[in-house]
Amino acid sequence: MTQKVKVAITVNGTLYEREVEPRLLLSDFIRHDLGLKGTHVGCEHGLCGSCTVLIDGLSSRSCTLFAVMVDGSDIKTVESLGTMEKMHPIQEAFQEKHALQCGFCTPGFLMTTVEFLEGNPNPTAEEAREAIDGNFCRCTGYENIVEAVQLAAKKMAAD
Amino acid sequence: MKPAPFDYYAPTSVEEALDKLTELGYSGKVLAGGQSLIPAMNFRMARPTALVDLNKVKELSYIKPTADGGLAIGTMTRDSVVEEDIMVNERYPILVKTIKHIAHKQIRNRGTFGGAIAHADPAAQLPAAALLLDANFKILSKAGERWVKATDFFIGPFMTVLEPEEMLAEVVLPPMPANTGASYQQVSRQKGGYAQAAVISTVTMDGSGKVKEARVALFSVGESALLASKPNQVLAGQVPTAEAIEEVAAYVAKNECDPGTDIHGTEEYRRNLVHVLVRRALTDAVQQAKK
Amino acid sequence: MTESTISKSYKRNEDPRLLTGNGNYIDDIEIPGMLHVAIKRSDYAHAKINKIDTEEAKKMPGVVAVYTAEDLGDYWRPGPLQVPPPTVIKGSIFHARPLECIAKNKIRFSGEPVAVVVAESRYIAEDALDYIYLDIEPLEYVGDLEKSLDPGAPLIHEDLESNLSADVRQEVGSWEKAVAEADLVVKKRIVTKHVAGGAIENRGIVIQWDDSFKVLNVWATTQGPVPMRNSIAKYLGLMENQVRVMNPDIGGGFGPKIMSSQIDDVVIPWIAMKLKKPIKWVEDRRENFLGTTSERDQVHYAEIALKKDGTILGVKDEFYHNTGAYNPYGMTVPLNTQTHVISNYNIPNYFTRIIMVFTNQMVVTPVRGAGRSHGIFVMERLLDAAAKELGMDPIEIRRKNILPPESMPFRTGVIGQDFVESVLDSGDYPGALEKTLEAIEYEKFKKEIQPKLRAEGKHKGIGVIMFTEGTAVGPYEGAKVMVGVTGKVNVVCAYSNQGQGHYTTFAQVAANQLGVDIKDIEVVIGDTGQWQWGVGAFASRGMTLVGTAIHNAAVKVREKALNLASKILETPKEELELADGVVRIADLPEKFISLGELAMRANPTRGTVEEGMEPGLEAASYYGPPHGATGYGCLGLILDVDPETAKVKIERLVIADDCGTNINPMIVDGQIHGGLQMGIGEAFYENLVYDDYGQLVTASFMDYLFPQATDMPAKFEIKHIVTPSPLNPLGIKGIGEAGAICVPACFMQALEDAFEGMDLDITDSFMSPGKLYHYVQKAKGA
Known part of the structure; x- marks a missing residue:
């Protein structure tokens, strides 16, 4: 009875071919079908931004998309950034500025920041704040995240 | 919060999509960006039987200049593409400003221009922008195409003249007249959140200090996006004095909108917002037109 | 002696893991063959259950089982009381009605579980919820705190005479006497509103x-x-x-x-x-x-008695507290309210009464700032109202009544959530006030800036209020510190970490005694398989209680290491030092033995040992304070209000805070930031709203407004005062809730100031622009 649809989705450079139910949310596909647990789910109605990933370079909520809708797309998740031993400059900046506490919302912020700094490599504090406005964080009050985004920009310019 | 099951179709051409919509009739629903539909499905408040996903119909995504200096926008063009398009920025800066108020970047990267219009959320920006800019909609079905003006398109909350076998294929914006200023005014609880009242306005001046045309679109304050008629009745052919604008604003707030009371504000408060925002929008648009 | 690892802003040990997607959160745990659960919840707030039909749901493909209370048989019973009643307070009444894990005969709040579906996936489990049918008889909803006690109000627990959940009175001095001597008594009805915890996970x-x-x-x-x-x-x-x-x-x-x-x-x-x-x-x-539980719903009838010069003679506060449908968490929240009404002031006569009521709403348990925010709101609003009546400046009335440093420790006479008398242990309260006034340039704003703005028709207002933060309550916590054979150190406790940075701060405390790099300290938190004892993460008590236990344990391990090294190196203990992962002779640093080697030798596998010997470089310790440590501070806000739309922007925010020793100042500031965000949410964005039938109207982030980045001020300006607490060796007080306590009171004072000359008289802890508009209209007489 349950219809399954073939999809071919590239995630972090690896092509995954899977058969999925049309209703499978992209967030569940990434987390549970592919086992990439860095993408988190906080609200499943497109408000909190924890599940933010890049789809063909553009930040998107993965909880308000069906996996079948992005068949053929190229997706990047937090796992595409640095490793524990060698973090991405944005990740380093988040650590240095104490821009995370529980860390649950953090991957969403990181992916939003990746896209933002590509378009604006030298943001003001106000621009950085507006850029992260679509991501919820309950722990930090956002101030350190704003500073981290600016610090990341500096680090990336220096690289 | 997982959606109920549905049948899924992913046509790759307009023709295929129209075939499927005709076949499904009332049980079919178009899936465009999904940014309104999928949250509703996750709450199981929406349970469509079948979805016709247009994301693979590449021919519906474009921005093209029209012969008269306007623009034609394909229904599946993402909001962020419209927002960043050079022609849109040159010809309709007010549209860019309006789109920037739609939720956040992550939503605009997926949400589609035509999808938001066809969804006809009374609290959404794009239906109001379409009214303001006097847009013309190309509607396709297997039977052929028909054109409907924005002013005839919206018939109630989440209701339009679209039949189940039809799709909104293209939005055509007529050219913006010379000497036109525009303004976007909104009060929402938070940035990117639903407006408690919002006004978008254009004012075209005649070159001698008088108003040629004043347009005021409102949203979030009625059963659908609204185009107020009083502003043009009062201001056209007149010098837009502060008094005249105030009179218009008071009238619109009292007679040309229908905001309700909700948890964030009373009807009285929201009518007051309309009053203030219409005044601010017209005043600002006049200033912009004079530049 | 090696360099101290205390009061230093180390980068966090846990961050590389969390930043790279290597965190391991609950939904990340996968076990082969795992089944998934969805819970059928009641759509009604109050109803009698006749029958729950699960037959159709059970037959669905992929559904493994469906259970209702009936199916649990004898296993079904109301849960234990998680927090005991305050029997220590004489005359207190408490009707224990612990949570029913799944509704049996009756539904008492909308959202209460009535059935459990177990299925092969969460998707299928949710599908099955639609095929569970409830045969119920709806009953009248009880949601109004005050009306819940009306004679004839529908009973939520039929075996009780009324919806009264508890009644607790405490009195210090005599309120009657205060009234008799007073020149002025000001009365207010003050309301605090319902908010959610709102963790993103x-x-x-x-x-x-x-x-x-x-x-x-x-x-x-x-x-x-x-x-x-x-x-x-x-x-x-x-x-x-x-x-x-x-x-x-x-x-x-x-x-x-x-x-x-x-x-x-x-x-x-x-x-x-x-x-x-x-x-x-x-x-x-x-x-x-x-x-999930939430809180903040109270209605206060509060009075303050004063002399003409503004001296407080007494306070009386009788308040209704909403505990929701059950009271499993005892009275922690309203007891916190009783202790925090005192705030920073000398109140010689104080009568306080909790009238805790059952309603058909979700159960109330602490949310960051638990009960404290409400008490501070009441006291600070009373002071503002009194200042207005007396024609005094709000700062003057505070200066007049603030407790001086020499009054510390100050015994309040009021029993708190830890069932002992609340004691304000240390601090310089006036210092915090003056520091804030100076930083926010209060005088200049009032005398120069505001009159100018007012003349331009602009409405900016300033607010400055004081607060206390009762933290670090008992009973106890414990920890074990162990040096491993690799020389790395293991710190183990059964506390719980939700982002507070314990993997780093606990390591700092242990490193300070053991002379190892904090990166070489592995902290294990919240695993009862590794450590058996503890209570839990609440009341900003982790750093103080667990931190002190770790400190004490690390001191013992240090002693053990030195004693053993002294024997091996044949050098008196006093001549040895711990540094860089070794014990060495201070004057002869090339003569050393590594901690790893010592750990090996501390666990001999052959031969004999001395009597009483305890193996391993390991020690456990427990710490329980006689009463909580109390942080405090002062908040200043400047708000810019658009008088036409009532939109409010926070132009400046200054906070002075004293949490004693800052183990990691960076993390302390982070705690203040996060708390302030919740406080701003409480004052201006967040509000759980029930309709007339007990349906939660705000059951999504579309309606429940979660504070965003652009809702915050551009900068949280923090001024630190450090008065070490005398209660523990490191001098720590908690900091987790400071910011979440102080905002509403300050916000309302600043809003009133923005419309100075009009009597807004705000007595509600939540103020949306839509509400503010009506306050202004009312004050205008419109």
């Missing part, structure tokens, strides 16, 4: 019954692993060591994750044992709003 549990070893493995987002372990063991008739509760990484707690004895930790373990299958339940956001 929802609650969840994964259960695995190991049938061969007879061990129940539990991964849970609980803030209290040991109490949860104990309660599961008791329910299932197991020994404590047959139940292992483990915290994965937790995506924020903020209070509600302390609540256990709910459907997840009572019913799901039973099902997992019955089915012999691992089971996962992760709450979704809608369930979190409907079913």
